[in-house]
Each structure stands twice: as C-alpha cells, then as structure tokens.
Amino acid sequence: MPLKSDTVEAAARTLVLLEELNRHRVASIDILHRATGLPKSTVVRLMKSLCAMGYALNDPRQGGYSVASRVKSLSNGFHGDPLVVEAARPWALAFTEQYQWPLAIAVLDRTAVMVRFSTIPYSPISPFHGTINMHLSLLCRALGRAYLAFCPVGERSMLLDMLARSSEPEDRLAGDRKRALALLAAVRKQGFAERDPMVEPRSSGTIAVPILSGGKVLATVGMTYFTSALDRASLVQHYVPLVKTLAANIAGSVESLRQP
Amino acid sequence: MPLKSDTVEAAARTLVLLEELNRHRVASIDILHRATGLPKSTVVRLMKSLCAMGYALNDPRQGGYSVASRVKSLSNGFHGDPLVVEAARPWALAFTEQYQWPLAIAVLDRTAVMVRFSTIPYSPISPFHGTINMHLSLLCRALGRAYLAFCPVGERSMLLDMLARSSEPEDRLAGDRKRALALLAAVRKQGFAERDPMVEPRSSGTIAVPILSGGKVLATVGMTYFTSALDRASLVQHYVPLVKTLAANIAGSVESLRQP
DNA sequence: CCCTTACGTTCCACCAGGTGGAATGGCATC
DNA sequence: GATGCCATTCCACCTGGTGGAACGTAAGGG
Numbered sequence: 001m002p003l004k005s006d007t008v009e010a011a012a013r014t015l016v017l018l019e020e021l022n023r024h025r026v027a028s029i030d031i032l033h034r035a036t037g038l039p040k041s042t043v044v045r046l047m048k049s050l051c052a053m054g055y056a057l058n059d060p061r062q063g064g065y066s067v068a069s070r071v072k073s074l075s076n077g078f079h080g081d082p083l084v085v086e087a088a089r090p091w092a093l094a095f096t097e098q099y100q101w102p103l104a105i106a107v108l109d110r111t112a113v114m115v116r117f118s119t120i121p122y123s124p125i126s127p128f129h130g131t132i133n134m135h136l137s138l139l140c141r142a143l144g145r146a147y148l149a150f151c152p153v154g155e156r157s158m159l160l161d162m163l164a165r166s167s168e169p170e171d172r173l174a175g176d177r178k179r180a181l182a183l184l185a186a187v188r189k190q191g192f193a194e195r196d197p198m199v200e201p202r203s204s205g206t207i208a209v210p211i212l213s214g215g216k217v218l219a220t221v222g223m224t225y226f227t228s229a230l231d232r233a234s235l236v237q238h239y240v241p242l243v244k245t246l247a248a249n250i251a252g253s254v255e256s257l258r259q260p
Numbered sequence: 261m262p263l264k265s266d267t268v269e270a271a272a273r274t275l276v277l278l279e280e281l282n283r284h285r286v287a288s289i290d291i292l293h294r295a296t297g298l299p300k301s302t303v304v305r306l307m308k309s310l311c312a313m314g315y316a317l318n319d320p321r322q323g324g325y326s327v328a329s330r331v332k333s334l335s336n337g338f339h340g341d342p343l344v345v346e347a348a349r350p351w352a353l354a355f356t357e358q359y360q361w362p363l364a365i366a367v368l369d370r371t372a373v374m375v376r377f378s379t380i381p382y383s384p385i386s387p388f389h390g391t392i393n394m395h396l397s398l399l400c401r402a403l404g405r406a407y408l409a410f411c412p413v414g415e416r417s418m419l420l421d422m423l424a425r426s427s428e429p430e431d432r433l434a435g436d437r438k439r440a441l442a443l444l445a446a447v448r449k450q451g452f453a454e455r456d457p458m459v460e461p462r463s464s465g466t467i468a469v470p471i472l473s474g475g476k477v478l479a480t481v482g483m484t485y486f487t488s489a490l491d492r493a494s495l496v497q498h499y500v501p502l503v504k505t506l507a508a509n510i511a512g513s514v515e516s517l518r519q520p
Numbered sequence: 521c522c523c524t525t526a527c528g529t530t531c532c533a534c535c536a537g538g539t540g541g542a543a544t545g546g547c548a549t550c
Numbered sequence: 551g552a553t554g555c556c557a558t559t560c561c562a563c564c565t566g567g568t569g570g571a572a573c574g575t576a577a578g579g580g
C-alpha cells in the first residue's frame with residue numbers, strides 16, 4: 001500500500017523507520033513493526049540496509065537496534081529553527097541543568113502542536129528518548145492543551161471547528177464542544193495544562209504553559225517527569241511556578257530578538 | 261549499479277542524496293547529479309519524494325532544493341545510550357584485548373544504572389554471565405556508586421529523594437541520608453567505586469569510574485575481576501589508573517561525536 | 521522437563537516499483 | 551532567432567522489493 005503516490009516507496013519506508021528508531025534508545029524488530037505497521041521481514045530488510053550504511057547498529061545482546069553517528073549527516077545542514085526556539089534554547093538548557101527534568105518547546109502545526117526543541121539530550125532522567133517533530137494533540141496532551149486553552153477566542157473557535165472534522169481518536173472530544181470548552185476553562189483556571197491521565201505512558205506526566213506575546217500564544221513549553229518521582233504538592237508548588245517564570249523569560253527574549 | 265548487495269537500493273540512494281543536500285544551503289539538480297553520480301531523472305524522482313515527505317523544499321527562485329526541518333527527526337535520537345556506546349566501544353574492546361579483564365558501560369535509567377555495553381564476549385577470562393540490560397543499584401554496585409558519587413549535587417539530591425521512596429533492598433541506605441552521603445564522599449575521595457562487599461558474588465569485584473563531560477556523568481565504566489587473581493595494590497596502582505584513562509578517552513570520543 | 525508462546529530470521533514466488541535514456545520545455549545569452 | 555544549458559517528463563523495461571509462510575531460538579509457565 002503506497003504511502004504517497006509520488007514518493008519512492010522503499011525510500012519513504014526507510015525514512016519512517018529511521019524516524020521511529022530515533023524515538024528509542026534501543027528498538028526491537030517487534031517494536032518497529034508495531035509502530036510502523038510494516039511486515040517484520042520488511043523491517044528486517046530495511047534495518048539491515050540502515051546498518052550496512054552506518055546509520056544504525058544492531059547488537060543482539062542489547063535486544064535490538066539503535067541509531068549510529070552517521071545519522072547526523074542527514075540533518076546537520078538544517079539551520080532554520082523558529083525565532084521562539086532560538087529565544088528559548090538558553091533558558092531551557094539552564095532549567096534542565098538546574099532541575100534535571102527535560103523540557104520541550106512546541107508550536108502549532110495545523111491542528112496539533114509539534115515539538116521543535118527539547119532538552120532531553122541534556123537530562124539524566126528523561127521518560128522519552130527523542131521527541132523532535134512529534135505531533136501532539138490539542139485536547140489530550142499538555143503542550144497542546146496549553147496552546148488551545150490560552151490562545152485567543154477566535155483562534156480557539158476555528159481550531160475546534162477543524163478538530164471536530166478530525167478522525168484521530170485524541171481529537172474526539174472536539175465533537176462535544178461544551179465539554180471541550182469546559183476542559184479548557186479548567187486549564188486556564190489552574191494556570192497550566194497536564195496530559196490526559198488516560199494517555200500512555202502513565203508512568204510519566206507533563207506540565208505545560210504558553211509562551212505569550214501580544215496576546216497570542218507563540219509556542220508552549222512543557223516539563224516531563226516520572227510520576228513516581230514527584231508528588232503533586234511538589235509539582236504544583238515548586239515546578240509549575242518555575243516553568244511559568246521560564247515561559248516569561250523566553251517571551252522576553254523573543255521581544256528582544258525581534259527588535260531590529 | 262548497486263551500492264551494496266545487502267541494501268535496499270532505492271533507500272541507499274535516497275539517504276546518500278539527502279546527505280549531499282545537507283552539504284549545501286541550496287542545491288540544484290545538476291549539483292546533486294554530479295556529486296552522487298545518479299542520473300538526473302533519478303535525482304528528480306528521489307528529490308520529489310523527499311519534498312513530498314517534508315524533508316526537503318524546492319524553491320526554483322532560490323535555484324534548487326534545501327533541507328527542511330523534518331530532517332531533525334532522523335538524528336535527534338543520537339544522544340545518551342547510542343552516543344556513549346558508540347564512543348566507548350572501540351576503547352573498551354582495545355582495553356579488554358590488552359588486559360583481558362571484561363568491561364561494562366552503564367547509563368542511568370531512572371533510579372538505577374543499566375549495562376548497555378559489555379566486553380565479556382571478547383574476554384578470554386569471562387566466566388561471568390552476560391550482563392547487558394541488567395539494572396544495578398546506585399548504592400551497592402560499583403557502576404551505580406560511580407554514577408551517584410560523581411554526578412552534580414542537584415542531581416544526586418533528586419536521585420536520593422527518589423531512592424528514599426524505593427522498596428528495593430539495595431536502596432535501603434537512601435533512608436539514612438547522612439550515611440549515604442558519607443559513603444559517596446568516601447567514593448569521591450578514593451576516586452573510584454567498588455561493589456558493596458556484602459553483595460554477591462564475593463569471588464569477584466568491580467572497580468568503576470564515571471565518564472564525565474561538562475561536569476555531568478554521561479555513563480560509568482567498570483572492570484570486573486576475580487578477587488583471587490589481583491591483590492589490592494595491583495588493583496589500585498595498576499588497574500584503577502588504566503580505567504580512569506579509558507574513561508577520559510571515551511569522554512573525548514563523545515565530544516567528537518557530538519559535533520554536528 | 522516439556523509444552524507453549526513470542527520474537528527474530530530466512531526463504532522465495534510474485535509483481536509492482538524503480539530505473540535511466542530520450543524527448544521536451546523553459547530560460548539566459550549572444 | 552539560434553544556441554546552450556538545465557530541469558522536468560515520459561515510458562519501455564526488468565529487477566529490486568515485497569510479505570506470508572516456515573523455521574529457529576529463547577523464555578516462561580505448569
């Protein structure tokens with residue numbers, strides 16, 4: 001079944017597989033098969049190609065495959081992160097250095113938010129391995145909810161209209177506009193967003209707030225943590241204010257960078 | 261003409277093309293054709309695929325193609341385990357070839373360290389079972405103690421907080437913060453960590469040191485030996501310095517691999 | 521200890537996808 | 551207007567890529 005009619009199928013599959021591999025420290029054939037929907041013999045053949053070319057390594061004792069250093073040459077020519085990411089980078093790195101927990105910066109991309117920067121590589125205790133370019137839903141994920149709750153009323157209305165047409169399971173709540181608006185009002189009241197408790201993995205959680213400028217949401221910033229490591233009081237009284245201060249500092253840097 | 265007999269040809273060509281694209285701010289079809297040796301129709305077809313999937317952009321006004329932000333998904337997983345294991349592998353294999361004793365590389369995984377690479381299969385004196393993917397405690401095992409003793413103060417504090425909530429027998433000492441910190445101070449003073457003498461197997465021992473970078477512990481490296489084969493003087497005066505040098509070499513390789 | 525389950529790997533018949541030379545189109549230069 | 555150069559499209563050809571089935575191995579449970 002072709003992914004897109006004007007793509008080279010084998011190439012598309014290989015790239016999707018490599019993206020999935022980047023999400024894990026080590027990934028088995030079974031994990032890659034489930035995540036991509038490709039038959040196992042196809043996964044094996046494509047992974048062998050990636051290993052032969054130096055993009056991946058397979059150590060059977062480790063239990064699977066992992067990315068190798070050659071993958072850097074597939075992206076090292078890209079230098080076009082959004083302004084808000086440039087502004088956020090030093091603040092986010094300093095935060096993770098001081099508090100250990102990883103941060104993510106996400107921006108709106110059609111009807112989801114997309115992670116454009118993360119301090120996961122600099123955190124010793126990250127629940128995730130590679131989240132760059134992940135799409136996160138607006139109604140079930142912390143980074144998305146923080147966007148939808150704090151964006152202008154007109155924008156929220158339009159986004160909810162678009163979400164109502166979606167067939168994604170995580171967008172289902174958009175079909176019940178009243179409940180969706182009530183959820184978002186609760187997020188605004190609380191002052192920060194959290195991942196829906198029904199969404200996996202349940203061993204971790206995220207708190208997220210908007211990065212605001214001129215009444216608009218430029219991006220959202222979220223801190224992810226292991227639920228076994230932080231009790232709710234510590235989370236709400238200690239970390240939420242820190243993430244809010246971080247967001248304000250980032251917004252300030254965006255303003256500075258915008259001056260000619 | 262196939263690149264390699266065990267690769268998916270179309271995938272290999274696409275990746276080579278993408279690497280070449282990364283070398284240019286903008287690249288024309290002709291440039292890509294000359295650099296890769298692929299026929300122009302092949303280059304066009306593969307570039308169309310890359311554009312359709314979001315890895316490249318075509319702007320005729322700019323004079324060709326350039327990489328797009330999605331390429332970051334192809335490399336963002338190269339940090340932590342994959343990075344440290346790739347950096348450590350050649351150094352560790354050379355060490356075991358020269359000194360025979362097996363080595364293990366371990367990284368932090370929540371509140372324990374996990375062995376991610378081991379030279380046991382390459383050691384002529386490896387009566388030890390394979391240890392890859394084993395979790396080792398932070399307070400009773402050499403590889404764990406090396407991590408906890410030499411990591412930054414803030415991180416140690418947080419890890420001890422998390423360990424205090426653990427019900428694992430080997431984490432019990434975390435309940436007595438003062439004694440735990442005294443143990444770790446002693447490890448730092450000694451310059452290397454050892455397994456708790458009460459922990460089995462007593463016929464063997466491990467010496468471990470941190471792999472440091474920018475004031476943080478990336479991983480720990482440990483050498484396991486038979487206690488009947490080495491006296492303490494030989495261990496401390498001969499092998500500990502060798503393992504420390506090994507760790508410094510690995511750290512250097514990590515820095516090199518981190519460059520874009 | 522044996523059976524079952526789950527996962528990784530190999531095989532191979534099948535055919536659809538990928539190939540590249542030739543032709544075409546567009547643009548700049550003289 | 552002719553020429554040269556580069557990008558793109560076309561399409562006959564055939565080989566590379568596919569995926570279900572079979573096999574091998576290891577782990578877990580009774």
